[in-house]
Amino acid sequence: MLIIGLIYFLMDWWDPSHPTSGTSPFLERQSCKTTASMGKYPSNRLFRLRVLFLSNNSFQGTVPTNITHCSELRELNVLVGDNNLEGSIPEELGRTTIERIQLGIDRLTSSIPSSLYNLSNMCDIELGANQLEGSLSLDIGIAFPHIRQLVLAENRFTGPDPSSLSNASMLEGL
Numbered sequence: 001m002l003i004i005g006l007i008y009f010l011m012d013w014w015d016p017s018h019p020t021s022g023t024s025p026f027l028e029r030q031s032c033k034t035t036a037s038m039g040k041y042p043s044n045r046l047f048r049l050r051v052l053f054l055s056n057n058s059f060q061g062t063v064p065t066n067i068t069h070c071s072e073l074r075e076l077n078v079l080v081g082d083n084n085l086e087g088s089i090p091e092e093l094g095r096t097t098i099e100r101i102q103l104g105i106d107r108l109t110s111s112i113p114s115s116l117y118n119l120s121n122m123c124d125i126e127l128g129a130n131q132l133e134g135s136l137s138l139d140i141g142i143a144f145p146h147i148r149q150l151v152l153a154e155n156r157f158t159g160p161d162p163s164s165l166s167n168a169s170m171l172e173g174l
Contacts, residue, residue: 051075055083055102062087063103068096075100089127091115100124104151107131117143123170126151135159141167148172 049070055077063085067073073096078085085106093101094115101116104126111134112127122144133156137143141164144150148170165171 048072052077054078059083059085061085063090063093063108065090065092068092071097073098075102077102078106089113089116089132094118097121099146102126104128104130109133112136120144121146123147124149127155128152129154131156133157136162138162139164141165141171144168146170150174 050072051074052067052070053075059078063078067076068090076093076098077100083106085103085108087108088110089103089108089112091113092115094113094117096119098119099121100123102124105128108127108130109132111132114137116122117137117140120143123146125144125147126149128151132152135158136152138160140150140162141147145168147168149172150165150168151173165174
């Protein structure tokens with residue numbers, strides 16, 4: 001499989017008018033290192049995008065909902081520091097085929113959208129070090145039978161730890 005990794009320096013990658021802004025419909029993997037703000041992502045032209053790494057940036061704003069138009073997207077990684085994303089996790093992410101979501105170390109608020117629990121192929125959820133609140137679904141271990149990593153620490157969750165996590169037989173780390 002041809003995997004293309006592009007790293008853009010010193011340009012606003014989110015600007016769809018830029019001639020090299022990652023708009024190839026055959027792009028499968030996008031890695032971006034830049035300083036920009038979250039804007040309109042040209043996802044309608046990236047139907048084969050499977051992996052999107054946006055870590056170690058200075059992104060500000062909310063997680064764009066239009067990335068969910070990438071019908072092949074399996075991994076969204078905006079994890080490793082220096083991002084300042086805020087707002088809620090888009091409900092639309094639950095209508096994708098994402099298997100790995102890494103949106104930790106930001107300022108995301110609200111609760112985990114109920115639609116996320118529909119992603120039964122999810123194997124990695126890293127949402128730690130945000131300001132998420134509410135209670136976790138009591139069926140989280142049943143909803144994610146393939147979960148290997150579940151990182152939710154340093155948030156504001158309330159309620160009991162879901163006993164259904166004992167059903168997640170592949171779980172390696174909490």
